[in-house]
Amino acid sequence: MAGGQAYPVGYLDGAFVAAEQVRLPLLAPGVTYAASVFEGIRGYRMENAQRIALFRLGEHLERLVRSCDVLGLDEIPSVEAMEAATLGLMARNPVDEDCYIRIQVYVGGDGEMTARGPTGVAILARPRPQLAERLQRGVRCQVSSWRRLSDNASPPRAKAAANYLNGRLAGLQARADGYDTALLLTEAGDVSEAPGACLLMVRDDVLVAPPVTADILESLTRDTVLACARQGGGVREVIERTVDRTELYAANEVMLVGTGMEVTPVVGIDRFAVGDGRRGPVTRQLQDAYFAQVRGAAATPKGWLTPVERQLEKSE
Ligand SMILES: Cc1ncc(COP(=O)(O)O)c(C=O)c1O
Structure with a gap:
């Protein structure tokens, strides 16, 4: 995945697979006609804890569904299904640092420019340290x-x-x-x-x-x-x-x-x-406030931090 090596387990069209198998077919409208939408989500290590939490996951997925709507995709996966897939993928990977998740929803198959499906979902994650x-x-x-x-x-x-x-x-x-x-x-x-x-x-x-x-x-x-x-x-x-x-x-x-x-x-x-x-001083202050939010050091509105459960022992 761009920007670094992905964790070993990925997700493609309903199954957890080896990250190397998460590939889009070249002739799919998702590639040729760019009938494809995505989200990038960060996971942060919580302050004073070993836990990783994903920041504003639900709202990223809601935006993803809206993007799918605008592009006229069929069989748009639900927020709940994508949340389960994302958390399932994180649980199967050795994630114990700041990280980044890419979710791509695309038109697969070999249809024409106006093809609405079949709709595919691909997810990969990778470590992503902050660029201090x-x-x-x-x-x-x-x-x-x-x-x-x-x-x-x-x-x-x-x-x-x-x-x-x-x-x-x-x-x-x-x-x-x-x-x-x-x-x-x-x-x-x-x-x-x-x-x-x-x-x-x-x-x-x-x-x-x-x-x-x-x-x-x-x-x-x-x-x-x-x-x-x-x-x-x-x-x-x-x-x-x-x-x-x-x-x-x-x-x-x-x-x-x-x-x-x-x-x-x-x-x-x-x-x-x-x-x-x-x-400048305002930028600095807003950086501090932002990082306090994403790392759980300040009170955040409900639903902004979704904890990642490690379930390596249960992985398939
Ligand atoms: C074009 C563009 N604008 C703005 C943003 C910031 O959006 P968000 O804060 O939801 O990641 C992004 C993605 O990070 C982007 O690709």
């Missing part, structure tokens, strides 16, 4: 000349594999030009998001988030961090509104938020330093 240095030093971003795809073309609200071509093009350009990652503007020229994370900006003690109508994925991390900020995250106010490109250059702080990026400071944009070019 990146969390501290931050990343430098380029505002891309590629535009964010729009809701009426390939809706970013669905976490569809097809949408990641847009992010890939922007990311390739940013890397070629010496940046870490990209920021995309909407067709209307407003700030949207990064290829795999949402953006938040601090200006004059106000935390500003581009709205969910800015062609973004409706991110659970964004929701978590905004909630942390509203509960006292070092800002006077939290607002969701359209953001102009040049506001990014004037911002005191900018951060990228997502399951993968967690809460990563943006320290430069288009050769401009953000603030003083280092992680």
